[in-house]
Amino acid sequence: MPLTISQKWVGNFFFRASYAMVGVTLMAKLFGTTGIRKVYGTEFDLEMALNLGKALGTYLTGGNAVLAEDVRTTSRMVADSLSAGLLSTGTIVTRAGMLPTPTLAFTTMTRGFDVGVMITASHNPPEYTGVKFWSKNSMGYTPEEESTIEGIYSSHKFRVAAWDQLGSEKTVETCVAEHIEAVISRCDAEAIRRRAAKVIIDPGNGASCVLTPYLLGNLGCKVITVNGQPDGHFPGRVSEPDDENLGDLKRMVKETGADLGVAHDGDSDRVVFVTEAGQVVRGDRTIALLAAEALKASTNKTVVTTVDSSRVLDETVERAGGRTIRTPVGDIQVAMKVRETGALLGGEACGVFIFPEFHLAPEPFLAACKVLELIARKNQSFGEIIRAIPEYPLSKTKLDCRNDLKTHVMAALRESLPAAFTNVADVVTVDGLGISLKQGWVLVRPSGTEPVIRITCEGPTRQRVQTIMRKAKAVVTAEIQTAG
Ligand code: MG
Numbered sequence: 002m003p004l005t006i007s008q009k010w011v012g013n014f015f016f017r018a019s020y021a022m023v024g025v026t027l028m029a030k031l032f033g034t035t036g037i038r039k040v041y042g043t044e045f046d047l048e049m050a051l052n053l054g055k056a057l058g059t060y061l062t063g064g065n066a067v068l069a070e071d072v073r074t075t076s077r078m079v080a081d082s083l084s085a086g087l088l089s090t091g092t093i094v095t096r097a098g099m100l101p102t103p104t105l106a107f108t109t110m111t112r113g114f115d116v117g118v119m120i121t122a123s124h125n126p127p128e129y130t131g132v133k134f135w136s137k138n139s140m141g142y143t144p145e146e147e148s149t150i151e152g153i154y155s156s157h158k159f160r161v162a163a164w165d166q167l168g169s170e171k172t173v174e175t176c177v178a179e180h181i182e183a184v185i186s187r188c189d190a191e192a193i194r195r196r197a198a199k200v201i202i203d204p205g206n207g208a209s210c211v212l213t214p215y216l217l218g219n220l221g222c223k224v225i226t227v228n229g230q231p232d233g234h235f236p237g238r239v240s241e242p243d244d245e246n247l248g249d250l251k252r253m254v255k256e257t258g259a260d261l262g263v264a265h266d267g268d269s270d271r272v273v274f275v276t277e278a279g280q281v282v283r284g285d286r287t288i289a290l291l292a293a294e295a296l297k298a299s300t301n302k303t304v305v306t307t308v309d310s311s312r313v314l315d316e317t318v319e320r321a322g323g324r325t326i327r328t329p330v331g332d333i334q335v336a337m338k339v340r341e342t343g344a345l346l347g348g349e350a351c352g353v354f355i356f357p358e359f360h361l362a363p364e365p366f367l368a369a370c371k372v373l374e375l376i377a378r379k380n381q382s383f384g385e386i387i388r389a390i391p392e393y394p395l396s397k398t399k400l401d402c403r404n405d406l407k408t409h410v411m412a413a414l415r416e417s418l419p420a421a422f423t424n425v426a427d428v429v430t431v432d433g434l435g436i437s438l439k440q441g442w443v444l445v446r447p448s449g450t451e452p453v454i455r456i457t458c459e460g461p462t463r464q465r466v467q468t469i470m471r472k473a474k475a476v477v478t479a480e481i482q483t484a485g
Contacts, residue, residue, distance in 0.1 A: 030151070031053075031147075031151050031154060032144070032147040032148070032150075032151060033449040033450045034330065034331045034448075034449025034450055035123065035133065035141070035331055035332065035333065035449070035450065036119075036121075036131055036132055036133030036134065036141070036142075036147070037053075037131050037132045037133070038122045038123065038125055038129055038130075038131035038450045039122075039129065039130060039131065040128050040129055040130075041075045041079075041128060041129065041130040042128075045079075045130055045131075047078065047079065047082040048082075050079045050082035050083045050086070050132070051082045051083065051085055051086040052086060052154055052157070052159070053083055053086060053132060053150075053154055054082065054083035054084060054085060054086020054087040054088075054089075054090075055086040055087075055089060055090055055159035055160070056086075056150050056151075056153040056154035056159065057083075057086070057087060057090075057092075057116065057118070057134065057150055058086060058087045058088075058089065058090025058091065058092040058159070058160060058168070059090055059153050059158070059159050059160040060149060060150055060153055061090075061092055061115050061116060062090075062091075062160065063090065063091040063092055063093075063160075063162075063168070064092055064093070064115035064116070065092070065093045065095065065113075065114050065115050065116075066087055066092050066093070066094050066095070066114060066115060066116045066117070066118055067094075067095045067097055067105065067108055067109055067112065067114040067116075067117050067118070067173070068080055068083065068084055068087075068094055068095065068096055068097065068117075068118045068120070069096075069097040069098060069099065069100040069104070069105040069108075069117075069118070069119055069120070069176070070098070070099055070100075070119070070120035070121070071099065071100075071102070071119070071120065071121040071122075071207065071208045071233075071267060071268045072099060072206065072207055072208055072210075072231040072232060072233045072267065073120075073121070073122065073127065073129075073130060073233040073267075074127070074233035074234065075130045075233075076099075076120045076121070076130065076233070079120050079130050079132070080096070080118075080120045083118060083120065083132065084096065084170065086159075087118075087168060088167050088168040088169070088170065089159075089161065089162060089167065089168075090159065090160040090161070090162055090168070091160065091162035091166050091167060091168050092168040093168045093169055093170075093171070094168055094169075094170050094171070095114070095170075095171045095172065095173050096170055096171070096172045096173070097172075097173050097174075097176050098172070098174065099208060099211065099231065100119075100176055100177065100208060100211070101177075101207075101208040101209050101211070101212050101265075101268060101269035101270070101366075102119050102121055102123075102133065102208070102268040102269060102270045102362070102363070103180070103269065103270050103362050103363055103364055103365065103366065104176050104177055104180045104212065105117050105118075105119045105135065105176070106119075106135045106139040106140075106141070106360065106361075106362030107139055107176075107179075107180050107183065107360055107362065108173070108176045108179070108180070109135045109136070109137060109139055110137060110138060110139035110360055111179065111183070112173075113137065114137065115137065116134055116135065116136070116137075117134065117135030117136075117139075118132065118133075118134055118135075119132070119133045119134075119135065119268070120132055121133060121208075121267070121268040122267070122268075123240075123266060123267055123268050123270065123450075124240040124241040124242070124266035124267050124268075124271070125240070125267075125450060125451070126235075126239075126240070127233060127234055127235050127240075134146070134147070134150070135362065138340075138360075138361055139360035139361050139362045140333070140336045140337070140340065140361040140362065141332065141333040141336060141362065142333070143333065143337060144333075177211055177212050177215070180212065180366070181212065181215060181216045181219060181366075183359070184216060184364075184366045184367050184370060185216070185219065185220065185370075187356075187359055187367055187370075188220075188367065188370035188371060188373075188374050189374045189377070189378070190220055192374055192377040192378055193220045193221060193222070193370065193373045193374055193377050194220055194221035195221075195377060196221075196373070196376060196377035197221045197222065197223060198222050198223070198259075198260040198261060198373055198376055198377070199222070199223040199225070199257070199258070199259040199260050199261075200217050200222045200223065200224055200225070200259060200260060200261045200262070200263060200373070201225050201226070201227060201250060201253045201254050201257065201259045201261075201262045201263070201275075202214050202217065202224060202225070202226045202227075202229070202262075202263045202264075203226070203227045203228050203229075203237075203238075203242075203247065203249070203250040203262065203263070203264040203265070204226065204228060204229055204231075204264075204265050204269065205228050205235065205237060205238055205239075205240050205242060205246075205264065205265060205266065205267060206228045206229075206230060206231060206232040206233075206234075206235050206236060206237050206238075206267075207231070207235075207240060207265055207266060207267035207268060207269055208231065208265075208267065208268050208269045209265040209269035209365075210226075210229055210230060210231045211231070212269065212366065213263060213265065213269070213366060213369065214226050214229065216366055216369075216370075217263075217369065217373070220370065220373070222373065225253070225257065225259070227249050227250055227253055228249070235267065237249070240266050240267035241266055242264040242265060242266050242271060242272075242273040242352060243273075243281075244281040247262075247264050247273070247275065247281055250262045250264055250275055251275055251279040251280070251281065252279065254275050254276075254277065254279050255277070255278060255279035258277075259277065260277055260376060260382065260383065261274060261275065261276075261277070261372065261373065261376065261383050262274065262275025262276075262279075263275075263369050264281075265365060266352070269365060270332065270353065270362070270363040270365060271284075271351055271352035271353055271363065271365060272352050272354070272365030272366075272368050272369055273352045274287055274369075274372055274383065276382070276383050276384035276387065277382045277383060277384050278384050280384065282383075282387050283311065283350060283392065283395070284348065284349065284350045284351055284352040284353070285306065285310040285311040285313065285314045285348070285350035286311065286313060286314075286387060286390045286392060287352075287354075287368070287372065287387070288304075288306060288310070288314055288346070288348035288350075288354065289311075289313055289314045289317035289318065289390045290317075290372075290375070290386065290387060290389070290390050291346065291354070291368065291371050291372075292304045292314070292317065292318050292321065292323065292345070292346050292348075293317050293318070293320070293321045293389075293390075294371075294375065295345055295346055296318065296321040296322060296323045296345065297321065299345050301343065301344070301345040302322060302323040302324060302345065303323065303324055303325075303326060303342050303343070303344040303345055304318045304323055304324070304325050304326070304344060304345060304346050304347070304348075305325075305326045305327075305328060305335050305338045305339045305342065305344045305346070305347040305348075305355075306325060306326075306327060306328070306335065306347070306348055306349065306350070307327065307328055307329065307330045307331070307334065307335060307349045307350065307432070308327050308328070308329065308330060308429065308431050308432045308433070308435055308444055308446075309330060309349075309350055309444055309446075309457050310327075310348075310349070310350045311350065311392075311393055311395065311459055312393065312442070312459065313390055313391055313392070313393055317390055323345070326338055326342060326344070327429075327431055328431065328432070329431055329432030330349070330432050330433075330446060330449075331349075331449070332349060332353045332355070332362075332363050334432075335347040335348065335349060335353065335355055336355055336361045336362070339355055339357050339361065340357070340361060343357075344357060345357070352365070353365075354367070354368035356368075393459050393460070393461065394459065394460060394461075394462060394463045394465075394466045395457065395458065395459045395466065396457070396458045396459075396466045396467065396469075396470045397455065397456065397457045397458075398455070398456050398470065398474060399448070399451075399453040399454065399455045399456070400453060400454050400456070400474070400477055400478060400481060401452060401453055401481075402447065402452060402453060402454045402481045402484075403452055403485065404452050406481065406484040406485060407447035407454065408447075409484045410447070410454065410477070410480045410481055410484050411433070411434065411445075411447055411454075413480045413483070413484070414434055414445055414476065414477065414480055415430075415434060417476050417479075417480060418434060418436060418443075418445060418473065418476050418477075419436055421472050421473070421475075421476045422436060422438055422443075422469075422472065424438050424439040424440070425437070425438060426438060426439055432446060433445055433446030433447065434446075438460075438469065440460055440461050440465055441458060441459055441460030441461065441465055441466065441469050442458070442459055442460075443456065443457070443458045443469050443470075443473045444456070444457045444458075445473065445477060454477055454481065456470065456473050456474060456477060458470045458473060
């Protein structure tokens with residue numbers, strides 16, 4: 002029998018009251034920094050996907066969902082299970098097929114779905130699967146919304162629709178075309194077309210295979226792809242678009258005399274650019290560049306970024322008359338702060354760009370167009386343009402640390418890490434443990450998605466950065482060993 006209104010109300014009341022208890026003990030078991038990311042088979046299975054669909058449908062009390070998946074070998078199967086769960090609660094499910102994550106988020110907003118569901122583990126290794134939910138305003142679910150879903154999931158008290166009240170499945174096939182059209186309408190398409198830049202695109206065998214080459218082709222660019230076939234084994238390279246993983250792209254840009262290299266992660270919510278000389282430009286420098294341009298033409302002066310971005314971003318934004326606000330790591334944290342402050346632009350150093358006037362999800366495609374627009378308008382190479390934003394030496398590393406030890410290790414570091422440095426200017430705990438030094442800074446964060454602790458250091462010289470990293474690494478390693 003379908004739930005009656007009063008039963009539904011009582012049910013919802015019961016669920017919401019019980020989240021407080023259930024949520025506290027189970028929080029973070031399912032959802033991490035960015036939705037759910039788990040190893041398929043050992044940490045996540047189809048029954049969990051089915052129940053997650055039931056939990057979401059219970060939360061929505063029916064409604065309309067749009068569901069898409071990335072290229073992973075497990076994604077379609079997980080999407081099928083999650084869809085079954087949604088249908089069993091009476092939710093109508095529109096299947097959008099394989100899409101970049103931002104396209105799913107954009108579609109959720111423009112087509113007015115109650116929720117967007119993306120089956121993806123972003124840039125994690127191929128054995129991972131994951132799920133991320135998106136709101137009507139194209140913002141990812143907040144930690145509070147995720148906690149509510151997790152509470153329903155854990156309670157196993159799901160809405161059950163009768164045989165004649167089940168949801169139905171539909172399909173939509175035009176999401177990519179609609180997204181491309183919207184991106185083109187927000188950039189100076191004529192300038193980009195006149196410049197006809199030669200661009201090498203490396204989608205890393207991920208979801209952007211279906212979008213970026215066509216978008217830039219439409220804008221008159223001479224497009225060449227590397228790792229351009231969708232493949233969930235990620236045969237071409239590691240999915241994270243870091244400098245060390247982009248060797249093929251860097252070589253191709255340089256050797257073919259291209260103007261720009263463009264690389265994405267597996268689900269294509271990140272973009273990283275490579276200069277004509279084959280140099281990978283850090284995301285925070287590109288955010289600084291686009292922020293400086295945007296600030297020239299705007300009365301809105303706020304730029305939002307995460308704790309791990311370079312100080313060059315603050316300096317550039319200040320010079321352009323703006324101010325920078327820092328948030329914990331994660332694109333949802335940036336999006337939440339962008340919405341709260343009505344900011345002009347948001348971004349993360351890993352290659353996330355948020356253009357709030359467009360929507361609140363990461364928008365790597367418009368970022369690529371904005372970079373091409375600058376190349377066209379300034380009639381300079383990207384390498385020449387980005388030179389205006391200095392690169393401060395940065396060092397990153399990650400140390401293995403079991404998830405159950407992280408809290409203890411971080412608590413211990415609160416004492417031992419500042420004590421290891423003699424010139425501490427400030428201790429910042431917006432996210433993880435950040436220590437500002439008189440020359441440079443160090444940030445130690447437990448990963449929300451992997452069993453590692455990450456250390457990032459920045460300083461005025463390479464030697465200084467190495468010294469900071471050596472000290473930090475020694476202290477963190479010692480605390481992990483003590484805890485284990
Ligand atoms: Mg991603």
